[in-house]
Amino acid sequence: MKKAICSLPFFLWVILVFLILMPGKRETESCTVFLIVVCTLGGLWILRCFQGKFIETLHDILTLVFVLLLIWELFCTKLDMAHPVLVPSPENVFQVFVTQRRLMVTGIFSSMELLLAGMILGLTLGVGFGIAAGWIPRLNRMLFPIARVISPIPPIIYTPYVVALMPSFRSASVAVVVLGIFWPAFMNTVLRVTGMEKKLLDSARALCPNTWTMLSRILFPYVWPGIIRNLRVTLSTSFLILTMAEMMGASSGLGYFIKNYSDYANYTNVAAGIILVGAVVSILNMGIGLLERRLIKWK
Amino acid sequence: MKKIINDMSYIEFNHVSFGYPSRNGHEEIIRDFSLKIEKGEFLVVIGQSGCGKSTLLSLLEGLILPQKGSITIEGKEVTGPDLRKSIIFQHDSLFPWMTVEKNVRFGIRQARSGISRREEKEQAYQALLQVGMEKEGSKYPGELSGGMQQRTAIARTFAMDSDIFLMDEPFGAVDPRRRTMLQELLVSLWQKKEKEVRPKTVIFVTHDIDEAVFLGDRILYLRKKGQYEEVKVPLQRPRKIGELTGSQCFCSFRKIITELFEEEGGVTE
Incomplete structure (x- = not known):
């Protein structure tokens, strides 16, 4: 506890809170939401320290975050030195989370629906074909060279085409995410199956499993951890592709939220949208970490 | 027990050759290897590292197939793994x-x-x-x-x-006390079944001379490329490792095998 109070982030945090409460040069909306966010950040961290868990990395990250928020608050609201339209005040940005909450929530749900649908479909297909192509040499010789050509093409390149090609925007977004995930999942699975340790493979073969047992009880559990571990990267990729697609033809979603307001030069809402996307991706990542620990007990 | 027809042995290696592709083209591990193993036999294969002991087991299991010659079990050619035989490796099984x-x-x-x-x-x-x-x-x-x-x-x-146990240095990683216990367990399992209808045949690879003499009916000292010396071990069963190790018979067998190792210029472990 003492360590926390004497530390740099705590000091920065106190300054930040005072600064927010002080009147500034620029006219802003109510500072309540911003203050709540800052206080929650600091409060959670102090609580953590209070529980005796002093984490150095967290300490360093918070230092950086508070410094950035301080600079933002100081130069925008207090000194009014930044461009009033391009660099909105933090008070206004965080206020958007209250005023636009309905649009944000529908945006999150809309995006998550497409993202999950695309990810599940893409992973199932990629892993399924990957295991088959890894296990059956003839299929491998046919598909692997093709995969090597197609997989390095960034899905962003053909996003506009897919959006134009598919009947509805939602199906197009799912298709783009599926395409973005399928190839890396396929390649990873094939490489993992073909690179299986010889002893393990021999042990499995010696037990004479039929094809289904081999696939479901040996190969699938063997490649599964690698897939989960790659899921973080996969997730970031899919999210990137999805927001990209949403910026092209959607009428809801997180990408749409940002694109729509940047068309109107409402950078306050754009900034809020960016923060929201960051928060959503972080939460998803935490979920994957949890999933990893839950599902793969043997690693 | 039914007599096997045509004087055919239970397991037969007929002029088997096997090698791996290497930098110099083709490296033969086993060349023109022939061997007969009877049903219910406990055969121990011993030899220097890299002499092809493990390859022999993989061939018999059907994990790899001979490039020349054939392996038969009860007259039927081995074309892949099946459940009549089970293999156990030194680790990672x-x-x-x-x-x-x-x-x-x-x-x-x-x-x-x-x-x-x-x-x-x-x-x-x-x-x-x-x-x-x-x-x-x-x-x-x-x-x-x-x-x-x-x-x-x-x-x-x-x-x-299974009917056939293929064991590739199975007790290598086990601590000495457990090792003796497992050796005795293996022997008792093998002997118990011998009295019944389905005798077990064990092919046991090791580099431990004591283990070889304690376990085997016959010891095959494998030289490079599948040449081998045979040593029959007619020690009475049940064998007790504690009583055996000091006995004269045991020591003489031990000496024969040690000499084979020394002949090839290898150090025994």
Whole structure:
């Protein structure tokens, strides 16, 4: 506890809170939401320290975050030195989370629906074909060279085409995410199956499993951890592709939220949208970490 | 016991050759190897590292196929793995994503399809009990020492109850006390079945001379490229390792094998 109070982030945090409460040069909306966010950040961290868990990395990250928020608050609201339209005040940005909450929530749900649908479909297909192509040499010789050509093409390149090609925007977004995930999942699975340790493979073969047992009880559990571990990267990729697609033809979603307001030069809402996307991706990542620990007990 | 027709041995290697592609083209591991193994025999294969002991087992299991010649079991050519024979490696025979119990149960289910879950569980428990692993049933192989993993693999092999046991230095990683216990367990399992209708045949690879003399009916000293010397071990069974090791007979066999090793200029372990 003492360590926390004497530390740099705590000091920065106190300054930040005072600064927010002080009147500034620029006219802003109510500072309540911003203050709540800052206080929650600091409060959670102090609580953590209070529980005796002093984490150095967290300490360093918070230092950086508070410094950035301080600079933002100081130069925008207090000194009014930044461009009033391009660099909105933090008070206004965080206020958007209250005023636009309905649009944000529908945006999150809309995006998550497409993202999950695309990810599940893409992973199932990629892993399924990957295991088959890894296990059956003839299929491998046919598909692997093709995969090597197609997989390095960034899905962003053909996003506009897919959006134009598919009947509805939602199906197009799912298709783009599926395409973005399928190839890396396929390649990873094939490489993992073909690179299986010889002893393990021999042990499995010696037990004479039929094809289904081999696939479901040996190969699938063997490649599964690698897939989960790659899921973080996969997730970031899919999210990137999805927001990209949403910026092209959607009428809801997180990408749409940002694109729509940047068309109107409402950078306050754009900034809020960016923060929201960051928060959503972080939460998803935490979920994957949890999933990893839950599902793969043997690693 | 039925006499096997045509004077054919139970297992026969007929002029088997096998090699791997190497930088110099083709490196032969085994050349023109012929051997007969009788049903119910306990054959120990011993030799320097890299002489092809493990290759011999892989060939017999059917994991690799001979490039020349053939291997037959009861007159039928070996074309791949089957459940009449089970192989156990020096290490890494277990599936890391299955618990100890699941690993053993997987083997049992493979060997006896249609077995009820309760029976499967019971047999797995009995097998683990035999090797002293019954308390570790819910652990994953990664949480166990090498010796414990090996005991689990041995339990799985024993539980599968195949006719032919192919064992590639199975007790190498096991601590000495357990090792003696497992050797005795293996022998008792092999002897018990010998009295019944289906005798077990064991082909056991090791580089431990004491182990070879203690276990084998016949010891095959494998030289490079599949040349070999045969030493018959007519020591009476049941053998007790404690009584045997000091005895004159045992020492004379030990000496014969040690000399074979020294002849080739190798150091024994």
